[in-house]
Amino acid sequence: MNTIDMKNLGLTEAMLQEAKQYKHLYIGRISSQSKNLYKVITENGELIAEISGKFHHSVNDITDYPSVGDFVMIDRIDHTDGNGIIHHVLTRKSVFGRKVAGSTTNKQIVATNIDIVFICMSLNNDFNLRRLERYLSIAWDSGATPVIVLTKADLCQEIEQKLSEIYAIAIGVDVLVTTSISDTGHHPITNYLSPGRTVAFIGSSGVGKSTLINRLLGQHVLVTNEIRNDDKGRHTTTRRELLLLPNLGVVIDTPGMRELGIISADLAKSFADIDELASQCRFSDCMHQTEPSCAVQKAIQDGILSIERLESYRKLQKETKYDGLNAKMIEKEKLNNMFSTMGGMKNARKFLKEQHNKKGRNK
Structure with a gap:
C-alpha cells in the first residue's frame, strides 16, 4: 500500500505539535461530507468516518463541526474495522465562510486551511465587479x-478593458487569464501550486472551476456542465470536495455561489483605496456625503473613484457591522439604529416600556 505524505496534504508543524496531546489517535484530513458522514484522508488512504457522541455534545456552534479541509484526530487510519470516529478538529489556519441563506448571524463554512483562494469569474456573462468586491x-x-x-x-x-476595470478594484491581488480550449490555457494557475499548499476554487456556477481542476489533475475527475454563451446550463458540482494533486498539494472544488452572504469581511484590504482617501478627509468621522473637504467625494468628481464602488463599500459595511457581536449586542445595535434620530437607546427603552404597558392593559 502506498503511504500518503501528510505534509503534501497540507499538514503543518504547528498541527503536528497540537496533535501530540491526543494520545492513541491519528491525523486525517476531511475531503468531503455527506450529511453526517465524512470522507477522511489518512496516511493509509481514504475512509468513511463520523463524529463521536462526546464531540457532538461538546459543540457550541455549527461552525465547530468538521468541514472540508479540516485536519482531525481520528481513531483509525483505514476502513478494515468499519467507520472511523472523529474526536477532535485541529486549530484552523484559515476559514472561508459565508452567511447562511435566510439568516442574519449564522455562518456556513465553505472550506478551511486554505492557502490560496482562486476567485473564478468568466469573461462573458458572469463578469460582475460588485460581486468580485464581495x-x-x-x-x-x-x-x-x-x-x-x-x-x-x-x-x-x-480583455484589456475588463482587466483595467479589475485592476482598479483589486488592489494588491494577482489576476490570471485562462481558457479551456487549449491544453495550456490553465498554465498560469500552476505557478501557485506546490507541495503542502492548499488551493480552493470559488465562484459562480458554470464559470469553469471544475474544468480547470480537471486540467490540473490531468484527467476528467469532476463532471462539468458549463455556462454557454447564452448563460444557460450550470456546473453540476453540488458539494465541496478536496482532491490530491501529485506532489503539488491539494485542491478544493466548491459548489457555485452566485449569491455570497457576508458574516465577516476585511474591507480594509479589499477597499484599501477608499480607506486611503478617507484618511485625507478634513473630518475623521466623515460620512463621505456632503461634508466639506471630503477626499472621497473629490475623487469621485475627479473620476478617480466610481460612485458604484463607493456604494458597494457602504453596502458591505452595513452587512458586516454586526460582526463579532452576540445576539444581545446585535439586538441593542439594531435598536440604536432604529431610534438613532430620536435619542438612541434611551428612547428605545421608553418605546419598549410603553409597548409592554400597552399589552398589559389589553389583557
Missing part, C-alpha cells in the same frame, strides 16, 4: 490569499 472582502478575511482567475478568455473581445 468575494475579495471575504477571501482577505479568511486568512488565505486571494487570486483572481478569469475564465473563458476565448469568448471575450474586450
Whole structure:
C-alpha cells in the first residue's frame, strides 16, 4: 500500500505539535461530507468516518463541526474495522465562510486551511465587479490569499478593458487569464501550486472551476456542465470536495455561489483605496456625503473613484457591522439604529416600556 505524505496534504508543524496531546489517535484530513458522514484522508488512504457522541455534545456552534479541509484526530487510519470516529478538529489556519441563506448571524463554512483562494469569474456573462468586491472582502478575511482567475478568455473581445476595470478594484491581488480550449490555457494557475499548499476554487456556477481542476489533475475527475454563451446550463458540482494533486498539494472544488452572504469581511484590504482617501478627509468621522473637504467625494468628481464602488463599500459595511457581536449586542445595535434620530437607546427603552404597558392593559 502506498503511504500518503501528510505534509503534501497540507499538514503543518504547528498541527503536528497540537496533535501530540491526543494520545492513541491519528491525523486525517476531511475531503468531503455527506450529511453526517465524512470522507477522511489518512496516511493509509481514504475512509468513511463520523463524529463521536462526546464531540457532538461538546459543540457550541455549527461552525465547530468538521468541514472540508479540516485536519482531525481520528481513531483509525483505514476502513478494515468499519467507520472511523472523529474526536477532535485541529486549530484552523484559515476559514472561508459565508452567511447562511435566510439568516442574519449564522455562518456556513465553505472550506478551511486554505492557502490560496482562486476567485473564478468568466469573461462573458458572469463578469460582475460588485460581486468580485464581495468575494475579495471575504477571501482577505479568511486568512488565505486571494487570486483572481478569469475564465473563458476565448469568448471575450474586450480583455484589456475588463482587466483595467479589475485592476482598479483589486488592489494588491494577482489576476490570471485562462481558457479551456487549449491544453495550456490553465498554465498560469500552476505557478501557485506546490507541495503542502492548499488551493480552493470559488465562484459562480458554470464559470469553469471544475474544468480547470480537471486540467490540473490531468484527467476528467469532476463532471462539468458549463455556462454557454447564452448563460444557460450550470456546473453540476453540488458539494465541496478536496482532491490530491501529485506532489503539488491539494485542491478544493466548491459548489457555485452566485449569491455570497457576508458574516465577516476585511474591507480594509479589499477597499484599501477608499480607506486611503478617507484618511485625507478634513473630518475623521466623515460620512463621505456632503461634508466639506471630503477626499472621497473629490475623487469621485475627479473620476478617480466610481460612485458604484463607493456604494458597494457602504453596502458591505452595513452587512458586516454586526460582526463579532452576540445576539444581545446585535439586538441593542439594531435598536440604536432604529431610534438613532430620536435619542438612541434611551428612547428605545421608553418605546419598549410603553409597548409592554400597552399589552398589559389589553389583557
